[in-house]
Amino acid sequence: KSILLINGPNLNLLGTREPGVYGSTTLPQVVESAQKQCSSLSIRLETIQSNHEGVLIDRIHEARGDIDAVVVNPGALTHTSVALRDALLGVEIPFVEVHISNVHKREPFRHHSYLSDKAEAVICGLGVYGYEAAIAFAARSIKPKER
Numbered sequence: 001k002s003i004l005l006i007n008g009p010n011l012n013l014l015g016t017r018e019p020g021v022y023g024s025t026t027l028p029q030v031v032e033s034a035q036k037q038c039s040s041l042s043i044r045l046e047t048i049q050s051n052h053e054g055v056l057i058d059r060i061h062e063a064r065g066d067i068d069a070v071v072v073n074p075g076a077l078t079h080t081s082v083a084l085r086d087a088l089l090g091v092e093i094p095f096v097e098v099h100i101s102n103v104h105k106r107e108p109f110r111h112h113s114y115l116s117d118k119a120e121a122v123i124c125g126l127g128v129y130g131y132e133a134a135i136a137f138a139a140r141s142i143k144p145k146e147r
């Protein structure tokens, strides 16, 4: 099985960015724990962080036929990007949406997601533990595609 972990705009600043909202764990730490978790589950993990919508879309296209599940924290693209939604739907890879913060406790513009109605699951407000929970869920519930 294989999982692609996607982090969108500004998540490279994790650990230093609004620590009251997002905590003090850095993105490299998140990725390292995810790698350990996946290797213990015999899952291949690929990761990408980009501040550029098009780069994320290209990576999603490349995942077609190669990746069984996507775990995605789209950052602010959650609330703006029809293109990211279309990319995920276009490649037909099931995905879990993760937000570190509880977006529903925040500004109203964060309450709407262009992805949630198509996600297998949506996690928010668990802090960086949300990534671990999403990977555990993806690992047990998502079947590898026959290819």
Ligand code: DQA
Pocket (backbone or CB within 6 Å): 009, 010, 011, 073, 074, 075, 076, 077, 078, 098, 099, 100, 101, 102, 103, 110
């Ligand atoms: C976020 C929530 C988004 O509203 C915000 O734009 C982010 C991070 C989260 O992980 O809580 O960049 O996706």
